[in-house]
Amino acid sequence: MKAVHFGAGNIGRGFVGLLLHEAGYEVVFADVADTLIAQLAAADSYSVHEVGENPAVRTVDNFRAVNSGTQEAQLIEEIATADIVTTAVGPHILKFVAPAIAKGIASRAAGLPPLQVMACENAINATDILRESIVSSWDEAAGSLADAAVFANTAVDRIVPNQEPGQGLDVTVETFYEWVIDRTPFGGAAPVIPGATFVDELGPYIERKLFTVNTGHASAAYFGFEAGLEKISDAMADEDVAADVRAVLDETKQLLVSKHGFSYDEQEAYVQKILARFTNPHLPDTVHRVGRAPLRKLSRHERFIGPAAELAERGIVPEALLGAIAAALRFNDPADAEAVELGQILADSEPAAATERITGLAQDHPLFAAVCGLVEERKAEDVAAPA
Numbered sequence: 001m002k003a004v005h006f007g008a009g010n011i012g013r014g015f016v017g018l019l020l021h022e023a024g025y026e027v028v029f030a031d032v033a034d035t036l037i038a039q040l041a042a043a044d045s046y047s048v049h050e051v052g053e054n055p056a057v058r059t060v061d062n063f064r065a066v067n068s069g070t071q072e073a074q075l076i077e078e079i080a081t082a083d084i085v086t087t088a089v090g091p092h093i094l095k096f097v098a099p100a101i102a103k104g105i106a107s108r109a110a111g112l113p114p115l116q117v118m119a120c121e122n123a124i125n126a127t128d129i130l131r132e133s134i135v136s137s138w139d140e141a142a143g144s145l146a147d148a149a150v151f152a153n154t155a156v157d158r159i160v161p162n163q164e165p166g167q168g169l170d171v172t173v174e175t176f177y178e179w180v181i182d183r184t185p186f187g188g189a190a191p192v193i194p195g196a197t198f199v200d201e202l203g204p205y206i207e208r209k210l211f212t213v214n215t216g217h218a219s220a221a222y223f224g225f226e227a228g229l230e231k232i233s234d235a236m237a238d239e240d241v242a243a244d245v246r247a248v249l250d251e252t253k254q255l256l257v258s259k260h261g262f263s264y265d266e267q268e269a270y271v272q273k274i275l276a277r278f279t280n281p282h283l284p285d286t287v288h289r290v291g292r293a294p295l296r297k298l299s300r301h302e303r304f305i306g307p308a309a310e311l312a313e314r315g316i317v318p319e320a321l322l323g324a325i326a327a328a329l330r331f332n333d334p335a336d337a338e339a340v341e342l343g344q345i346l347a348d349s350e351p352a353a354a355t356e357r358i359t360g361l362a363q364d365h366p367l368f369a370a371v372c373g374l375v376e377e378r379k380a381e382d383v384a385a386p387a
């Protein structure tokens with residue numbers, strides 16, 4: 001059994017690649033980072049260090065590597081003969097990996113079972129996003145895409161921080177993980193991945209994960225950044241930050257319980273478990289990594305505006321989420337390209353235009369005025385800031 005996995009970064013090596021390896025797949029890592037691909041090609045194995053409660057070290061071997069930027073023919077051949085293709089490249093990168101996947105699917109020999117494609121990204125229905133891009137570059141002469149590939153959405157959850165320099169290919173991760181996969185597209189022929197959980201209705205799980213783990217984690221990052229703290233565990237040790245994060249998760253809990261019918265107690269237990277994960281002092285995780293890409297995180301259906309908009313539509317003012325959005329607007333990390341772009345939008349545009357551009361909210365949406373007020377405040381701070 002062979003899996004081609006795009007993105008040999010933190011989640012690629014420390015989570016998806018590990019679980020595919022443990023499921024018995026030979027993993028072919030595809031990435032555009034030359035040094036990383038050279039390291040993987042030269043290595044026989046790497047270690048995944050699980051830190052926190054019940055720490056463990058797992059070894060990954062039986063992998064190969066291909067440079068998806070420079071070795072297209074080899075990549076297409078790997079995909080043509082694979083059982084599974086997965087990605088962990090970032091939601092905005094999916095459109096760039098789609099053409100090679102389309103060509104690989106088109107090159108499959110007649111009689112092979114359909115290629116099983118799963119995007120493992122922090123985005124609602126990331127595989128659908130990938131499939132749309134594959135459809136756009138599909139060559140109709142190759143026959144029916146639906147006969148040649150099956151696409152399943154997934155939700156992935158494991159905190160994998162940026163790795164310390166000098167660690168080589170080894171990855172430090174938290175002990176917890178959850179990979180939830182929509183079983184329904186496989187029609188009885190789902191892959192056997194013991195570390196994954198297959199469900200018949202993925203939607204509520206994806207939304208619960210994004211609006212709890214990711215909303216909470218990013219809130220800790222933005223509140224922590226505002227408080228001048230560096231590590232996520234230090235941010236969570238700060239009483240004010242912890243209380244603000246808790247208040248945010250109370251609001252998303254209210255939405256998730258009423259929208260998806262999770263019981264109050266079940267959601268509370270989920271929140272408690274996640275808050276404990278954020279405090280893990282063994283993870284060298286920073287507010288800069290967890291707060292990365294604020295424009296993506298502030299977009300319309302993402303972890304802040306998504307739940308805040310739905311609460312506002314229900315007549316509820318999401319005070320705590322608005323606090324987190326205000327903190328996100330202050331995430332001016334000069335090393336983060338999206339944070340720099342966010343600063344530029346705030347500087348160059350009028351409040352209403354900036355709000356629309358950053359959040360995708362329509363001006364007549366019940367959340368718009370409150371967010372626009374925050375944008376206005378943020379702009380005033382910049383104007384008032386010393387040069």
Ligand SMILES: NC(=O)C1=CN([C@@H]2O[C@H](COP(=O)(O)OP(=O)(O)OC[C@H]3O[C@@H](n4cnc5c(N)ncnc54)[C@H](O)[C@@H]3O)[C@@H](O)[C@H]2O)C=CC1
Nearest residue numbers: 007008009010011031032033088089090091121122159160
């Ligand atoms: N790190 C974490 O704790 C978690 C991350 N995620 C999601 O997993 C995805 C990946 O995140 P990380 O592994 O943290 O990022 P990362 O930056 O460590 O890894 C991404 C990898 O993708 C590669 N890449 C970029 N463009 C590419 C292309 N065109 N073709 C092939 N490879 C390409 C990069 O070189 C890099 O090695 C993101 O969607 C993220 O939201 C989900 C759950 C947890």
Ligand SMILES: O=P(O)(O)OC[C@H]1O[C@](O)(CO)[C@@H](O)[C@@H]1O
Nearest residue numbers: 122156157158159160213217290
């Ligand atoms: O690219 P993103 O959305 O910041 O993804 C990383 C996030 O995913 C998580 O691992 C949660 O699964 C968080 O640790 C982290 O904040």
